[in-house]
Amino acid sequence: MSETPSTAHLEVVIASEAKNFRLDPGAICQIGRDAQNTIVLADNQVSRRHAMVQCGPAGEFFLADLGSRNGTWVNQRRVTSLVALRPGDRITIGGAEILFRGPDQEEPVQKTPQGETIVDFAQRLITVLVVDIRDFTGLSSRLPEARLSEVISAFIRESGTVLAEQGAWAQKYSGDSVMAIWLHSDETPAWRDLAPAFAALKSIAGIAAGLESAFGLDAPVRVGAGMNTGMACVGNMGSDAASDYTALSDAVNLAFRLESATKEIGRDVALGQRTYDFLAGQPAASGLFERHTVPLKGYREPKPVFAATWDGLTVLLERLHRPPSAGRGQLLDTVSGGEAKA
Numbered sequence: 032m033s034e035t036p037s038t039a040h041l042e043v044v045i046a047s048e049a050k051n052f053r054l055d056p057g058a059i060c061q062i063g064r065d066a067q068n069t070i071v072l073a074d075n076q077v078s079r080r081h082a083m084v085q086c087g088p089a090g091e092f093f094l095a096d097l098g099s100r101n102g103t104w105v106n107q108r109r110v111t112s113l114v115a116l117r118p119g120d121r122i123t124i125g126g127a128e129i130l131f132r133g134p135d136q137e138e139p140v141q142k143t144p145q146g147e148t149i150v151d152f153a154q155r156l157i158t159v160l161v162v163d164i165r166d167f168t169g170l171s172s173r174l175p176e177a178r179l180s181e182v183i184s185a186f187i188r189e190s191g192t193v194l195a196e197q198g199a200w201a202q203k204y205s206g207d208s209v210m211a212i213w214l215h216s217d218e219t220p221a222w223r224d225l226a227p228a229f230a231a232l233k234s235i236a237g238i239a240a241g242l243e244s245a246f247g248l249d250a251p252v253r254v255g256a257g258m259n260t261g262m263a264c265v266g267n268m269g270s271d272a273a274s275d276y277t278a279l280s281d282a283v284n285l286a287f288r289l290e291s292a293t294k295e296i297g298r299d300v301a302l303g304q305r306t307y308d309f310l311a312g313q314p315a316a317s318g319l320f321e322r323h324t325v326p327l328k329g330y331r332e333p334k335p336v337f338a339a340t341w342d343g344l345t346v347l348l349e350r351l352h353r354p355p356s357a358g359r360g361q362l363l364d365t366v367s368g369g370e371a372k373a
Contacts, residue, residue, distance in 0.1 A: 038134050042132060043129040052070055054084060061097075062082045063077060065080060070129070077124055078098075078100050081099040081103065081124055082097055083095050091115055094110060094113075094122060096110045097279070098283045100329060101329055102284075104122070117131075117133070118133030155263060155278075156214075156262055157212050157215065157263045158259070158260045159282055160212075160228050160231065160258050160286070161210050161289070162232065163255055164208075165253040165294075170252065173249065181246065185245070187209070189238045193231050193235060194231055199212060200213060209235065213225075222309045222312070229351070232344065233348055239254045256290055256299065256301070257290030257293065258289065263282050282303075288328060291328070292323075292327060295325060299338075299344070302339075303335075303336075303337075319339050319343040323335070
C-alpha cells in the first residue's frame with residue numbers, strides 16, 4: 032500500500048491495489064469510467080463521469096453525483112444533492128468503496144487562486160428538460176460519419192438557438208441528447224415558469240422533424256422527452272476562464288429516466304410528479320396527460336409518470352396562448368410564438 036498522505040485524500044482499491052488520491056485545494060477530483068477522470072473505475076455500473084469531490088474555500092470537502100445512471104452512495108445513503116464529507120465517510124460507486132480521509136493539519140485551506148477550478152453552488156428550484164433522438168443507432172448506421180456529423184451539428188445548433196430564446200439557464204449536449212435547465216422565479220407562479228420549457232420542447236421536436244427534408248434522409252428523425260422539476264444545487268463547476276454552469280440533484284437524474292420511460296409507455300413526452308403538480312391545476316392541461324406507474328432504473332420503487340403525445344403538447348401550447356377572454360384565465364406571454372410543427 033502506498034504511503035498515506037498527510038493532506039485530505041481518498042482511499043480506494045483498484046485492480047487489487049490500494050491507492051490514495053490527494054485532494055488539493057481548488058482542484059476537482061472526478062470519479063468515473065472515462066480515462067480522463069482522476070479516479071478511473073473500470074466497472075460497467077459506473078458512468079463515464081459519475082461523481083466529483085471538491086474542496087471549498089473554507090477547507091470543507093463536498094461530494095456531488097454528476098447525474099450518474101446507478102447513483103452514488105455515502106454511508107449507504109443515496110446522494111441526491113451536494114453532500115459535505117466527514118472523515119471516515121464511505122463512498123460507494125458501482126462495486127467500489129472509497130474512503131474519505133480528512134487532513135491531519137488544522138490550518139485553513141487557502142481560497143482558490145484566480146483561474147483555477149472553482150465550485151460555487153446555491154439551492155434553487157429548477158425544471159430540467161431532456162430530449163433524445165429516437166433510434167440514433169439506426170440513423171448512425173445508415174449515414175457516413177461526415178454526413179451524420181452535419182445532421183447532428185444542425186440539430187444541436189438550432190436547438191441551442193431555441194433554448195437561448197426561451198431563457199434556458201444552462202444547456203448541455205451528449206451525442207444525440209439535449210439537456211436544458213430553467214431556474215424558477217420567486218416572483219411568478221411555478222406553472223408559469225414551465226411555459227418556456229414546453230415551447231422549447233415543441234420547437235426542438237419540429238427541428239428534428241425538419242432534418243429529413245433538409246438533409247434528404249431516408250426516414251423521419253423523431254425525438255422523445257422527459258421533464259422534471261425539483262430542488263438542485265446550481266452553479267459554476269468550471270473556472271474563471273471557462274465557466275461550466277450545471278445543476279446537481281436527483282431531479283436531473285430523474286429527467287433522464289423519464290425520457291427513457293417514454294419508449295416503454297409508447298408516448299412522446301413524460302413529466303415527473305412535481306412538474307405535473309404545477310401544471311395540473313391549470314385548465315389548459317385537462318385531459319392531455321395519462322398517469323403511469325413505471326419502474327425506473329436506479330430507483331427502488333416505481334415512479335409516477337405523466338405522459339402525453341406531441342399532439343397533446345400542441346393542444347397544451349394552444350390553450351396556454353389563449354387570452355383570458357377565452358375562458359382559460361391565463362395568458363403566458365413568456366412563450367414566444369412560431370414553434371415548428373412536430
